[in-house]
Amino acid sequence: MDRPDDERTVSSIKDTRTRILEVASRLFHEQGYHATGIATILREAEVNSGSLYHFFPSKEALLVGVLERYIKGLEPIVLAPAEGATQDPIERVFALLAWYRHGLEMTKCTLGCPIGNLALELGDSNPQVRDLIHTNFENWAKGVERWLEAAGDRLPAWIDRTQLARFVLTAMEGGVMQARAAGHIGPFDDAVEQLRAYFQALEETAKG
Numbered sequence: 001m002d003r004p005d006d007e008r009t010v011s012s013i014k015d016t017r018t019r020i021l022e023v024a025s026r027l028f029h030e031q032g033y034h035a036t037g038i039a040t041i042l043r044e045a046e047v048n049s050g051s052l053y054h055f056f057p058s059k060e061a062l063l064v065g066v067l068e069r070y071i072k073g074l075e076p077i078v079l080a081p082a083e084g085a086t087q088d089p090i091e092r093v094f095a096l097l098a099w100y101r102h103g104l105e106m107t108k109c110t111l112g113c114p115i116g117n118l119a120l121e122l123g124d125s126n127p128q129v130r131d132l133i134h135t136n137f138e139n140w141a142k143g144v145e146r147w148l149e150a151a152g153d154r155l156p157a158w159i160d161r162t163q164l165a166r167f168v169l170t171a172m173e174g175g176v177m178q179a180r181a182a183g184h185i186g187p188f189d190d191a192v193e194q195l196r197a198y199f200q201a202l203e204e205t206a207k208g
Contacts, residue, residue: 067132
């Protein structure tokens with residue numbers, strides 16, 4: 001049977017690892033991967049280098065940990081709130097986009113999607129990193145596809161739900177990127193408005 005001291009030690013180790021990942025995620029999002037130094041992560045996480053390298057032997061390993069954290073957080077942090085906002089599966093798509101819009105507003109369009117940012121910055125620099133970025137996008141699209149499938153005959157039978165989910169992701173990422181470039185929310189709202197019009201046209205088509 002573990003002693004209370006052992007339990008506290010295990011908890012402390014988990015807390016340290018979590019804190020490092022949280023800080024690294026935020027800094028990579030705010031500053032970019034390459035512009036973020038290990039010293040900054042150590043300072044903001046309030047840990048020493050030995051603690052960091054105990055969990056992550058390199059900065060690249062830390063990046064892998066951050067991307068894996070995003071994968072684990074997708075359902076509870078990103079998709080679940082949209083599902084909780086409405087029972088309408090199509091409206092869940094737009095609740096999700098509204099969540100990204102809120103993020104843009106909160107940062108005055110200075111920060112984009114963290115996964116999109118890393119995809120643009122890192123490209124093909126590392127196969128494992130590329131695969132994890134791809135998995136993040138794939139899981140995002142699968143979540144939207146699940147809602148589109150739930151919409152049933154409200155959408156035409158000939159519409160490929162997988163492709164439509166990717167189109168939603170493309171509209172979101174493109175809208176975010178253009179809003180950042182413009183410095184205002186307009187381009188994102190334009191993308192969502194046209195996506196909304198497309199869904200409405202699909203629903204009208206499905207009604208015959």
